[in-house]
Amino acid sequence: MPEVPISARGVARRFGSFEAVRDFDLDVAQGEVFGLLGANGAGKTTAIRMLCGTLAPSAGAITVAGVDMLRDARRARSRIGYVTQRFTLYGDLTARENLQLQGGLYGVEPALLGERIAQSLQRFRLAGVEDQRAAALPLGYQRGLAVAAALLHQPDVLFLDEPTSGIDPLARQQLWELVYELAAGGMGVLVTTHYMDEALFCDRLALMERGRIIAGGTPQALLAMPLAAPPLEVRCDDEAASGAWLAARPEVREVLPRAGRHRIRLQSGLDPQAWAQAATAQAAGQGLALRIDAQAPRELEDVVVALLEQQEAAA
Numbered sequence: 001m002p003e004v005p006i007s008a009r010g011v012a013r014r015f016g017s018f019e020a021v022r023d024f025d026l027d028v029a030q031g032e033v034f035g036l037l038g039a040n041g042a043g044k045t046t047a048i049r050m051l052c053g054t055l056a057p058s059a060g061a062i063t064v065a066g067v068d069m070l071r072d073a074r075r076a077r078s079r080i081g082y083v084t085q086r087f088t089l090y091g092d093l094t095a096r097e098n099l100q101l102q103g104g105l106y107g108v109e110p111a112l113l114g115e116r117i118a119q120s121l122q123r124f125r126l127a128g129v130e131d132q133r134a135a136a137l138p139l140g141y142q143r144g145l146a147v148a149a150a151l152l153h154q155p156d157v158l159f160l161d162e163p164t165s166g167i168d169p170l171a172r173q174q175l176w177e178l179v180y181e182l183a184a185g186g187m188g189v190l191v192t193t194h195y196m197d198e199a200l201f202c203d204r205l206a207l208m209e210r211g212r213i214i215a216g217g218t219p220q221a222l223l224a225m226p227l228a229a230p231p232l233e234v235r236c237d238d239e240a241a242s243g244a245w246l247a248a249r250p251e252v253r254e255v256l257p258r259a260g261r262h263r264i265r266l267q268s269g270l271d272p273q274a275w276a277q278a279a280t281a282q283a284a285g286q287g288l289a290l291r292i293d294a295q296a297p298r299e300l301e302d303v304v305v306a307l308l309e310q311q312e313a314a315a
């Protein structure tokens, strides 16, 4: 195993005059699960495509498993497994035929391929459906098949672009268990996700916005970042009335219903404690007994939203 599965320095990509990715620096260590976050269009897929060698950067340096992607793309690509957002296997072929084809394309020795396919059918819970057409399989199985195909040549690095979008909770959990298992074996895994609960499963995260990484670190470090508008939680026996009351306050920027409570965010710059006191008194005057927790536990989404808003305000 190489020391640094993925390393990128100063990577940029322009499409005409539009800069989809710029100043992109990234290191993913052996055994690390690294999460790339960002809104739609932030540049995650473009970045991953460059790291995988399927799109040439306009500038910068990339090494994968110690191999220079720009000088020796073929060898670098042979160390990579890449699962794209969309299902890219052949729907008309069976699960087994897809694995045979992919293994061949990746150059797996025919003598080894049969055994590896048998192992992956077991590992990815595809045994029993291996002779069904891939297009007829449920999405969770299709995703498992795509990951199985990407691992047949035993890469050092795995790229997963939104691997769990659209699949059911059990399939999501199974996929994450597999990711941990692969990382425990020393693989570097780079995953993009829109799900904040899944982002918390990563060892480190980077948040992209308009083509740049604007923040990064462990989930714990991100959760501890100071916020201009920290969240509050509001409980009230009359959930509907309290929700409407909160939504009508001009100082309240966002009201998110949660089971049995509301999570709110105030406009930047307000003192949450002072606002909570005043709001409790004001609501009481209107017959609503609010219980406001001005130090509600952070969620990763709070931090991500705050960081994106800060960037927008600065732009």
Ligand SMILES: Nc1ncnc2c1ncn2[C@@H]1O[C@H](COP(=O)(O)OP(=O)(O)OP(=O)(O)O)[C@@H](O)[C@H]1O
Binding pocket: 015, 018, 020, 038, 039, 040, 041, 042, 043, 044, 045, 046, 047
């Ligand atoms: N081939 C291309 N030609 C022109 N613009 C492109 C091309 N590929 C991507 N872009 C633009 O680059 C920006 C980043 O796109 P990208 O697909 O990398 O975002 P993303 O973060 O992966 O978003 P999503 O979560 O929707 O996949 C977008 O504005 C997109 O329209």
